[in-house]
Amino acid sequence: MKTIQTDQAPKAVGPYSQAVLAKDTLYVSGQLPFDPITNSLISEDIKDQTKKSLTNVLAIVKASGMNLENIVRCTVYMKDLSAFSYMNEVYQQFFGNHKPARVTVEVSRLPKDVKIEIDCIAVK
Numbered sequence: 016m017k018t019i020q021t022d023q024a025p026k027a028v029g030p031y032s033q034a035v036l037a038k039d040t041l042y043v044s045g046q047l048p049f050d051p052i053t054n055s056l057i058s059e060d061i062k063d064q065t066k067k068s069l070t071n072v073l074a075i076v077k078a079s080g081m082n083l084e085n086i087v088r089c090t091v092y093m094k095d096l097s098a099f100s101y102m103n104e105v106y107q108q109f110f111g112n113h114k115p116a117r118v119t120v121e122v123s124r125l126p127k128d129v130k131i132e133i134d135c136i137a138v139k
Contacts (some may be wrong), residue, residue, distance in 0.1 A: 023074035039139040046071035063127040085137040092121040
């Protein structure tokens, strides 16, 4: 097992790793829509938050030596599913023709009161 860490994504805010590589499988922890340099929320807009969370996920995937096409599954945690279509639009643009499996759930609250958090599993 190997811990993956990059300055291109926000630092972990608790006792966990940005990601763990176990053999050929990468488990990326949930990523918030925070700028990794300022460690602050990039916007209140769900589209901006979705894009930043995905960008942070991809930065960690790339730090492991993999890329977008290696992502096989994402979990999207949303504070309000009425914004699903906005999230989905950005998600579709981000992944293009690549379509990993996905679960989207509404939750009552997320860390730092953000609107979205996204994690993923990638395989070499």
